[in-house]
Amino acid sequence: MTGRSTGAPAARAAGRATTSTDRLARLLALVPYVISRDSVALDQAARAFGVTEKQLIDDLNLLWCVELRAPDPYCPIDLSYEGGEIIVTEAESIARPLRLKVDEASALLVALRMLADIPGLPDRDALSRLIAKLETAAGAAAAPASKVAVEVAAGGAADVHGHLASLRDAIARGRRVHLAYYVPARDENTERDVDPMRLLVVEGSTYLEGWCRRAEAVRLFRLDRITSLRVLDEVPAQVPEDAEPRDVDAGLYRPSPDDVVVTLELTAQGRWVADYYPCESVRELGEGRLEVVLRTSDTRWVRGLALRLGDQGRVVAPAELAAEVRGDAARALALYGHA
Secondary structure (H helix, E strand, C coil), X not given: CCECCCCCCCHHXXXXXXXXXXXXXXXXXXXXXXHCCCCEEHHHHHHHHCCCHHHHXXXXXXXXXXXXXXXXXXXXXXXXEHHHEEEEECCHHHCCCCCCCHHXXXXXXXXXHXXXXXXXXXXXXXXXXXXXXXXXXXXXXXXXXXXXXXXXXXXXXXXXXXXXXXXXXXXXXXXXXXXXXXXXXXXXXXEEEEEEEEEEEECCEEEEEEEECCCCEEEEEEHHHEEEEEEEEEEECCCCCCCCCCCCCCCCCCCCCCCEEEEEEECHHHCHHHHHCXXXXXXXXXXXXXXXXXXXXXXXXXXXXXXXXXXXXXXXXXXXXXHHHHHHHHHHHHHCCCC
16 A cells, blocks of 8 residues: 655644544544545545544554455455545445444434424425435334434423524524523523524534624524523614634634643543543543643633542643642532541
């Protein structure tokens, strides 16, 4: 196998740590992605998977070492990226797209049916066709989903549905809205006027994106945290021309120069933190331990995470935050009669 790298970074890869979970998912998807296209340019594949060309070449080098068990006792994947074009052959056993397991198909169908129940949902016909196709493709794997009924607490569901309808109306008519919004990180209810820009679903939750008059910036508001909403019929929305929609392809978190840089040391049992939180860097310490560095604008949730980790991890830096965590732990132990 031969190849070369130009080193051009993928746009979404900058500053993002790659975990073992990320890499496994990418490796499983990479072979069918290339085979379905006969050949793919190295830079195109890197952009598609949100990694640098160097990271992609590391993946290709690893794939080349994968041994397939059929038809021969030793049958490595044959691939090349000579001249910047990726070509994969002799990989029939993993050339098919990933298939859903019973629990995965059931979870997806239940979620889609819940989505279909939202009043005023646009493109409901398209969603119904998708559910029907998925049921047909899943076959017996879809059966458990038909026996599951999910009920959302009446008040919360009704509020979200009502807010959704009001916001669609405000966006269509170009009207400003007044929100009462709960901020869980500060355990605070706030009020603000917002010029709506769009509605979007990110990581399973529905958000309003709009120009917040209180912050004088583009903000995202999760609908289930809006405690009350009023469309200001007499006030037109006035979104500044330079207000740009937020890029949510890589998730909601956006680093800021004002963020606190936090370093955590994790045991082998605490490694899950690197997969569930956006980390600026991840470093192996040996014996399964990790050092992760992350940024946050509010350290309160980090203190909660540290208490939840217990002996599976600890805050190393900054020193003031580590001291606060020790104080939190001491107070929690005192409540149970432990000094």
